[in-house]
Amino acid sequence: MTTTHPSENQSYVRGVAPGALPLLGHAPQFLRDPLDFVTSLGAHGDIVEIQLGLQPVLVACARPLANEVMQRCDVFDKGGHFYDTMKGMLGDGVGTCSWSAHRRKRQLVQPAFQRAKIGAYARVMHSEVASLVAGWRTGQTVDVSPAFYRMATRATVRALFSSDLEATAVAEIQRCFPIVWRGMLTRMLVPASLLRLVATRGNRGFDAALASLNQVLADIIRAYRTAGVDHADILSALLAAEDEATGLPLTDAELHDELMTLLVGGTETTSATLAWAFHLLAGHPEVERRLHAEVDEVLGGRIATFEDIARLEYTHRLVTETLRLYPPGWVTTRLVTADTELGGHHLAAGTAVMVSHYAIHHDPSVFPEPYRCDPDRWLPERASTIPKDAWVAFGSGRRRCLGDMFALTEITMALATIAGRWSLRPASDRPLKIQPRMFLTPGSLPMTFTARPAGDAQAPAADGGS
Structure with a gap:
């Protein structure tokens, strides 16, 4: 045929x-x-x-x-x-492996991202969002890109590894990831292998950071295998997974590769999308007004929970539009x-x-005024006219990102919580320079916070879990 x-x-x-x-x-x-x-x-x-x-x-x-x-x-x-x-x-994880290996790897990793488990991971997200906003004060200026990155890293690492090893792992991952990212785009775009053999400071730093990340993960995997305890986290789910054809579990090398893939997807996508969302809100007062109205009604100043997400319809549309305008991948x-x-x-x-x-x-034949932020593109009656293959923020087909619900949950909870308590404005009128490295990020984005009375922003942030 x-x-x-x-x-x-x-x-x-x-x-x-x-x-x-x-x-x-x-x-x-x-x-x-x-x-x-x-x-x-x-x-x-x-x-x-x-x-x-x-x-x-x-x-x-x-x-x-x-x-x-x-x-x-x-x-x-x-x-x-x-x-x-x-x-x-x-x-060679599920995100980078060849098609011949993909079905097996996806079958082993997918159970860790079932909807019921996302609800459990949301409790970690709730805690990290609470920690993020707890120390902010009116008039304070913060570079939100690294702030969101640290929050996303901690939430991802705590979802991956809920054991006592977490604090050390988070600190080392936070230190090493930015070094690795800075060198990645050049290595992807300029295939000059011999030049990368030169012992420059940048090459030495990249190699050292990558080696340290690999060692941290190897230590954690070894500790989990030795303890033999189900921590109700992603690594425990991966350790329990068995190949449906052979009954064999993931090897240490395979676990390492899946954890590296999940660390990347869980940090860069979330932090970049949050930064872009607040950049858009600062330039679109009507979008911000409607977002504030929704989060005030749904949250009333609370930290968002997993159960709130279904009611945060405009927030969801804004996240979808942000990912259209600035897809991380x-x-x-x-x-x-x-x-x-x-x-x-x-x-x-x-x-x-x-x-x-x-x-x-940004195809104008599908999205009129493609560079304009319009969350209502995603109202059901309008979204039904958009071809399904025109929004591919998480890829398409059988290789669509496994962690899409994890990322959308964290982005939505963080965006709603922060917008419920704060208005953020750029600290400088200098034009933003988009930085398309391995992921699409805004780079440094200093913003000044103003407390919103409806959100009771000065109150303690840790108001219970989801």
């Missing part, structure tokens, strides 16, 4: 991006302004060839083609230079595993293909 794909019924144009430099290709343009670069490519075709160093990459610009790449996991597999580089840090790559066609064009095995979630989310 012949399998057909949506793109086979239409005609798509294959083009080449202009401006490639000898040896470097389009890497300088990509590094200088990645978002402008990826959104500009559609002007040159539906499938556009670019050069990253000496590596040719095909970018699926037309949304149906981008969706096809994400859906056909067997032919468009995770791989190529980007994922090879990521595997050097994350290992803004670009992904795939490697063609067998000769195939895409949009009527032949792709040989070994071809590298790129998809930009950011470009998909």
